Amino acid sequence: MEKELKNELGRIVIDEEVIAKTAGIAVMECYGLVGMSSRSVQDGLADLLGWDNISKGVGVDISEDKVYLDLNIIVEYGTNIHEVAHNVMERVRYTLEKKVGIEVVTIDVNVRGVRVGDAN
Numbered sequence: 001m002e003k004e005l006k007n008e009l010g011r012i013v014i015d016e017e018v019i020a021k022t023a024g025i026a027v028m029e030c031y032g033l034v035g036m037s038s039r040s041v042q043d044g045l046a047d048l049l050g051w052d053n054i055s056k057g058v059g060v061d062i063s064e065d066k067v068y069l070d071l072n073i074i075v076e077y078g079t080n081i082h083e084v085a086h087n088v089m090e091r092v093r094y095t096l097e098k099k100v101g102i103e104v105v106t107i108d109v110n111v112r113g114v115r116v117g118d119a120n
Contacts, residue, residue, distance in 0.1 A: 003062050003102055014100060016060045023069055024054035026095035030088050032079035037072040037112035066105045067096075074113040085109040 003019065005012040024036055036057030059070030069092065075084050089107045096102050 003065075003067060005101060014102065016062065017055055019062075019067065019069075019096065019100065019102070020055035020058040020060050022096060022100055023058045023060075023071065023092045026092045027058075027071060027073060027088050028054065030084065030091050032076050032084035033088070034074045034076050034113075034115045037074050037110075067102055068105055069107045070110065071107065072110045072112050074115055075111055077114050077116045081111055081114075085111065 002016055003014045005014070027033065027036060036054055038053075038056050057072045059072075061068040061070070071088060071092065073085070073088060075081055088109055092107055093104055096104050
């Protein structure tokens with residue numbers, strides 16, 4: 001599905017993948033994150049996603065012109081998980097509102113793992 005915006009000049013159609021990738025990049029800019037995890041975690045193992053697959057850690061649901069996000073993250077050991085998740089929510093909301101021009105109704109953060117070090 002896609003998000004459609006209308007203005008006096010016409011309409012803008014933003015694909016779900018664009019929203020997911022933009023949200024994923026915003027997540028990776030947050031302190032205390034090791035990386036994104038796939039939405040389909042099997043056997044309790046959280047695999048780190050590379051930059052090419054970053055959108056696979058983001059679930060986007062667009063219904064009745066409202067956008068709902070589901071983010072899957074892996075945090076760095078020793079950080080305050082609640083604070084990292086809160087910062088992720090704020091950063092993603094700000095980025096999508098300012099850079100894409102869409103309002104997000106809810107952002108759910110799923111912490112799929114804790115790791116030492118970063119993804120680099």
